Amino acid sequence: MARKRLIxxxxxxxxxxxxxxxxxxxxxxxxxxxxxxxxxxxxxxGLSHPNEMIIExxxxxxxxxxxxEEEVLAVLPFGRKxxxxxxxxxxxxxxxxxxxxxxxxxxxxxIAAVTVMIEN
Numbered sequence: 333m334a335r336k337r338l339i340x341x342x343x344x345x346x347x348x349x350x351x352x353x354x355x356x357x358x359x360x361x362x363x364x365x366x367x368x369x370x371x372x373x374x375x376x377x378g379l380s381h382p383n384e385m386i387i388e389x390x391x392x393x394x395x396x397x398x399x400x401e402e403e404v405l406a407v408l409p410f411g412r413k414x415x416x417x418x419x420x421x422x423x424x425x426x427x428x429x430x431x432x433x434x435x436x437x438x439x440x441x442x443i444a445a446v447t448v449m450i451e452n
Contacts, residue, residue, distance in 0.1 A: 333451040334451070334452055335386060335449045335450065335451055335452075336377075336449060336451075336452055337447055337448070337449050338370070338371065338372055338373065338376075338377065338443055338448045338449060338450060338452055339368070339447070339448045340446070341364040341365055341368055341372075341374075341445070341446045341448075342364055342443070342445050342446075343359075343360045343361060343362070343363030343364030343365070343366070343443070343444045343446070344359075344360050344441065344442070344443050344444075345357060345358065345359025345360030345361070345362065345363055345441070345442045345443075345444070346359065346439060346440065346441050346442075347359070347439065347440045348353045348426055348432070348439045349426075349429060349432035349439075350432065350433055350434065350435075351435045351436060351438050351440060352398075352440070353381070353393045353394060353395045353396065353398045353399050353425065353440055353442065354398070354399050354400045354403050354404060355440075356393055356419065356421065356440040356441060356442035357391045357393045357399050357404045357417065357442045357444065358396075358403060358404050358407050359405075359442070359445055360391060360393075360442040360444035361389055361391065361404055361408065361444045361446060362406045362407050363444070364444050364445070364446045365407070365408065365446055370382075370385075370448065373385055373448070373450065376392075377450045378431055378451065379399050380425070381410075382383055382409075382410035383410050383411060383412065384411075384413065385410060385411040385412070385448050385449070385450065386411065386412050386448070386449040386450065386451065387408055387410075387411035387412065387413045387414070387446060387447070387449075388413075388446075388447045388449065389404070389413065389414065389415045389416070389445070389446050389447075390406065390415075390416045390418070390444065390447075391404065391409070391415065391416070391417050391418070391442055391443070391444045391445060391446045392417075392418050392419065392420025392421050392442065392443050392444075393417065393418075393419075393420065393421040393440065393441075393442035393443075394419070394420075394421050394422070394423050394440050394441075394442075395440070396417040396418055396419050396420075399417045400434070401415050401417065404417075408446075411448070413418045420440075420442075420443065421440065421441045421443055422440075422441040423438050423439070423440060423441070424438070424439045424441065425437050425438065425439070426438065426439040442449050
Protein backbone atom coordinates (compact mmCIF):
# COMPACT_ATOMS: atom_id res chain seq x y z
CA MET A 333 0.00 0.00 0.00
CA ALA A 334 1.33 3.46 -0.86
CA ARG A 335 1.92 6.07 1.79
CA LYS A 336 1.20 9.79 1.50
CA ARG A 337 2.75 12.43 3.73
CA LEU A 338 0.29 14.83 5.35
CA ILE A 339 2.57 16.93 7.51
CA UNK A 340 6.19 17.27 8.60
CA UNK A 341 6.88 19.11 11.84
CA UNK A 342 10.36 20.05 13.07
CA UNK A 343 11.50 20.71 16.61
CA UNK A 344 14.45 21.28 18.88
CA UNK A 345 15.06 20.05 22.42
CA UNK A 346 17.75 20.71 24.99
CA UNK A 347 18.94 18.94 28.12
CA UNK A 348 20.83 21.65 29.96
CA UNK A 349 21.57 19.51 33.02
CA UNK A 350 21.98 15.78 33.36
CA UNK A 351 23.50 15.06 29.96
CA UNK A 352 20.66 12.76 28.89
CA UNK A 353 20.26 12.46 25.11
CA UNK A 354 16.84 10.84 25.66
CA UNK A 355 15.64 13.99 27.43
CA UNK A 356 16.89 16.24 24.62
CA UNK A 357 15.37 13.95 21.95
CA UNK A 358 12.01 13.74 23.74
CA UNK A 359 11.88 17.51 24.09
CA UNK A 360 12.66 17.92 20.39
CA UNK A 361 9.76 15.64 19.44
CA UNK A 362 7.43 17.39 21.92
CA UNK A 363 8.47 20.75 20.46
CA UNK A 364 7.75 19.50 16.94
CA UNK A 365 4.16 18.54 17.78
CA UNK A 366 3.41 21.21 20.39
CA UNK A 367 1.44 23.61 18.23
CA UNK A 368 -0.45 21.60 15.68
CA UNK A 369 -3.84 20.13 15.10
CA UNK A 370 -4.49 17.54 12.43
CA UNK A 371 -8.11 17.90 11.29
CA UNK A 372 -6.98 16.77 7.84
CA UNK A 373 -6.59 13.20 9.05
CA UNK A 374 -10.36 13.12 9.58
CA UNK A 375 -11.68 15.64 7.06
CA UNK A 376 -9.37 14.95 4.13
CA UNK A 377 -7.76 11.55 4.69
CA GLY A 378 -10.89 10.00 6.20
CA LEU A 379 -9.22 8.15 9.06
CA SER A 380 -11.60 6.99 11.76
CA HIS A 381 -9.06 6.81 14.61
CA PRO A 382 -5.74 8.60 15.23
CA ASN A 383 -3.95 5.27 15.67
CA GLU A 384 -4.38 4.77 11.91
CA MET A 385 -1.78 7.50 11.31
CA ILE A 386 1.74 6.38 10.45
CA ILE A 387 4.28 8.51 12.27
CA GLU A 388 7.95 8.43 11.37
CA UNK A 389 10.25 10.27 13.75
CA UNK A 390 13.83 11.16 12.91
CA UNK A 391 16.07 12.58 15.66
CA UNK A 392 19.66 13.78 15.49
CA UNK A 393 21.30 14.01 18.90
CA UNK A 394 24.74 13.64 20.50
CA UNK A 395 25.35 10.14 21.86
CA UNK A 396 22.53 8.52 19.86
CA UNK A 397 23.41 5.07 21.18
CA UNK A 398 22.25 6.19 24.64
CA UNK A 399 18.73 7.17 23.53
CA UNK A 400 15.94 5.13 25.07
CA GLU A 401 13.69 4.89 22.03
CA GLU A 402 10.48 3.87 23.83
CA GLU A 403 10.64 7.04 25.96
CA VAL A 404 10.99 9.26 22.91
CA LEU A 405 8.08 7.59 21.11
CA ALA A 406 5.94 7.84 24.26
CA VAL A 407 5.76 11.61 23.64
CA LEU A 408 3.42 10.86 20.72
CA PRO A 409 -0.08 10.01 21.97
CA PHE A 410 -1.27 8.16 18.86
CA GLY A 411 -0.20 6.45 15.69
CA ARG A 412 1.88 3.60 14.37
CA LYS A 413 5.24 5.04 15.38
CA UNK A 414 8.81 4.42 14.30
CA UNK A 415 11.99 6.19 15.36
CA UNK A 416 15.31 6.69 13.63
CA UNK A 417 18.07 8.10 15.81
CA UNK A 418 21.28 9.40 14.32
CA UNK A 419 24.35 11.26 15.44
CA UNK A 420 23.94 15.00 15.23
CA UNK A 421 22.56 17.89 17.16
CA UNK A 422 25.02 19.89 19.17
CA UNK A 423 26.99 19.92 22.40
CA UNK A 424 27.40 23.32 24.04
CA UNK A 425 29.49 24.02 27.10
CA UNK A 426 27.29 25.00 30.01
CA UNK A 427 27.88 24.88 33.73
CA UNK A 428 27.90 21.69 35.79
CA UNK A 429 25.79 21.97 38.94
CA UNK A 430 26.17 18.99 41.29
CA UNK A 431 22.68 19.45 42.79
CA UNK A 432 21.22 18.89 39.32
CA UNK A 433 23.10 15.61 38.87
CA UNK A 434 25.35 16.95 36.14
CA UNK A 435 28.08 14.57 35.02
CA UNK A 436 29.93 17.37 33.21
CA UNK A 437 29.25 20.83 31.74
CA UNK A 438 27.70 19.64 28.47
CA UNK A 439 24.31 20.85 27.28
CA UNK A 440 22.85 18.47 24.67
CA UNK A 441 20.77 19.81 21.81
CA UNK A 442 18.64 17.53 19.62
CA ILE A 443 16.65 18.21 16.48
CA ALA A 444 13.66 16.20 15.31
CA ALA A 445 11.44 15.79 12.27
CA VAL A 446 8.04 14.17 12.78
CA THR A 447 6.30 13.00 9.61
CA VAL A 448 2.63 12.02 9.67
CA MET A 449 1.49 9.78 6.81
CA ILE A 450 -1.53 7.79 5.74
CA GLU A 451 -1.87 4.67 3.64
CA ASN A 452 -4.07 4.79 0.58
